[in-house]
Amino acid sequence: MALRGVRVLELAGLAPSPLCGMILADFGAQVVRVDRCPRSAMNADVQGRGKRSLALDLKQGPGAAALRRLCRGADVLVEPFRHGVMEKLGLGPKVLLKENPKLIYARLTGFGQSGKYAKSAGHDINYLALSGVLSKLGRKDENPYAPVNLLADFAGGGVMCAMGIIMALYERTKSGKGQVVDASMVEGAAYLSSFLWKSQNLGLWNRLRGENLLDSGAPFYETYKTLDGKFMAVGAIEPQFYEQLVKGLGLDSDKLPNQLSFSDWPEMKKMFAAIFSKKTQAEWCRIFDGIDACVTPVLSLDEVALHEHNKERSSFIKNDQEEISPRPSPLLSRTPATPSPRRDPFIGEHTEEILLEFGFTKEEIAKLHSEKVIEFNKPKANL
């Protein structure tokens, strides 16, 4: 696997950093999630695939010292806290990079390691708002709408951070040096949305939110409800695909307004909606499958794995617990990801084995355990 042999320490955080760690684990890295200790009531990380868990109290001196020792044997550290927390623990980049100059020290935050908000709390919607991107999302005459926590937390956060780590690992193969990856979700969300800025002069965004080509303004770039209460997604932008769409709907384009006649779009949408509501999703699929009209069914999370296209590519996988989730992407031809089929780790499940691997003696481990700096959580063997 592409990242085989890379040793990652992921300090347990909320959604973004766990995705970053899971991506690295899926592509072969050995990821140790450092969980808080004493253990919190529930494990909030639902992206623990392929990771192992070490429960370590960083607020106790021996706990912070233990993490420093772990970092001396690691390639990557991912920390998900607001700016200044690691420094307060005596675990800032200056300390850890001095002890291990090859360490990739990834800092995944909302606002970055500097600036007015660096120490402020926030969540996806706040970062998306500050990036400018949220202002472009939403339907006509409605408030801006954040698409779940996908754009800042995951696309602009976890994925961007993983990309930064992998770039720093590649650079290290030439320089032999580590560095700090300052991954701000505000900047990550904005960066992946560069198209919004770069296409300003194309006339794509001249109108109010929800009245443009790609933001639910156009009748040919929209979702429509079907007779059975499901939906079809229409993305027929180019004239040749739009022509196929019109034909599939049983209309004659010669009798319709010009495709790009903005003022006619609202009426066109009503007409398309009325037509789509007359047939079931399956009936529309029989009409549009196989023709270039850019029309696809809106599938639920339960349906995706059963769709023939996704089945043919094994785009969704099942783990030992019969849980379905997306296969890691992209698909590398020679060294594909091999996502673990095992359940996610319990907090502290691997504390002892990890410390032994990193050179701690049994006596040292016993002392840390007696001082409640670490916790063990060996699951009961299934009898």
Ligand SMILES: C[C@H](CCC[C@H](C)C(=O)SCCNC(=O)CCNC(=O)[C@H](O)C(C)(C)COP(=O)(O)OP(=O)(O)OC[C@H]1O[C@@H](n2cnc3c(N)ncnc32)[C@H](O)[C@@H]1OP(=O)(O)O)[C@H]1CC[C@H]2[C@@H]3[C@H](O)C[C@@H]4C[C@H](O)CC[C@]4(C)[C@H]3C[C@H](O)[C@]12C
């Ligand atoms: C699923 C829900 C989340 C959805 C995603 C949401 C929409 C997001 O946007 S997540 C992205 C949040 N932002 C960032 O990650 C940016 C960077 N991080 C931060 O800005 C902050 O961490 C923060 C704002 C997110 C949180 O601030 P907080 O003050 O809590 O923490 P920090 O200032 O960073 O400091 C960390 C402190 O912790 C100490 N620490 C860390 N590790 C250790 C350790 N190993 N040992 C000892 N101490 C440690 C560190 O020293 C710091 O201490 P100080 O503060 O004293 O310096 C989920 C959203 C809410 C979840 C639910 C909730 O948490 C309650 C339950 C908790 C339970 O455990 C699980 C079930 C919950 C119901 C839980 C369920 C879900 O996870 C949520 C709903």
